[in-house]
Amino acid sequence: MRSARRSAPVRRTPRKPEASPKVIEGSLDGTGLKIAIVVSRFNEFIGSRLLSGALRVLERRGVRAHDTVVIKVPGAFEIPLVAKRLADSGRHDAVVCLGAVVRGETPHFEWIAGEASSGIARASFDTGVPVLFGVLTVNTLDQALDRSGGKHGNKGAEVAEGAIEMATLVRALAAKAR
Numbered sequence: 289m290r291s292a293r294r295s296a297p298v299r300r301t302p303r304k305p306e307a308s309p310k311v312i313e314g315s316l317d318g319t320g321l322k323i324a325i326v327v328s329r330f331n332e333f334i335g336s337r338l339l340s341g342a343l344r345v346l347e348r349r350g351v352r353a354h355d356t357v358v359i360k361v362p363g364a365f366e367i368p369l370v371a372k373r374l375a376d377s378g379r380h381d382a383v384v385c386l387g388a389v390v391r392g393e394t395p396h397f398e399w400i401a402g403e404a405s406s407g408i409a410r411a412s413f414d415t416g417v418p419v420l421f422g423v424l425t426v427n428t429l430d431q432a433l434d435r436s437g438g439k440h441g442n443k444g445a446e447v448a449e450g451a452i453e454m455a456t457l458v459r460a461l462a463a464k465a466r
């Protein structure tokens with residue numbers, strides 16, 4: 289008969305209390321930040337509502353008017369080029385991109401929305417500057433209205449807050465690396 293093997297008693301050494309992980313995050317204090325906004329004129333009525341929302345948030349969060357610049361482009365397709373240029377300039381802590389692409393009857397929507405979103409992401413990745421995506425991609429104008437100061441909030445205001453948070457986060461990470 290096989291003898292039952294006894295496992296060695298486990299010695300429990302008192303554990304040191306775990307140190308809590310360091311958390312680094314941005315803030316919503318826009319003091320001293322320089323923010324650029326690119327807004328497309330296509331669906332201008334929606335763009336102007338998004339822009340008002342963004343400007344309102346920047347002012348409320350302490351970004352000075354003369355540290356904010358607004359650049360208008362014809363359509364969402366043109367946003368990435370200007371966003372990249374602004375991010376490359378080293379003059380802005382974040383770039384906010386605003387516009388509205390509304391689905392029509394042809395695949396045009398797909399191309400414009402796709403190029404706008406991937407180009408905006410690329411501008412951010414290539415430069416290391418936060419470039420925020422505040423371009424509505426919707427099926428109807430009503431959906432755009434709901435998201436530009438209607439029942440679903442204001443995407444412009446949301447991404448302006450995101451820009452402040454990301455700009456302060458990037459600063460915090462840079463300070464940590466020094």
Ligand code: INI
Nearest residue numbers: 328330362363364365387388389390400
């Ligand atoms: N531009 C937009 O910003 N939104 C749209 O819904 C849109 N549609 O539907 O065509 C649109 N087209 C214009 C496009 O962004 C360019 O300005 C144009 O193709 C010139 O490059």
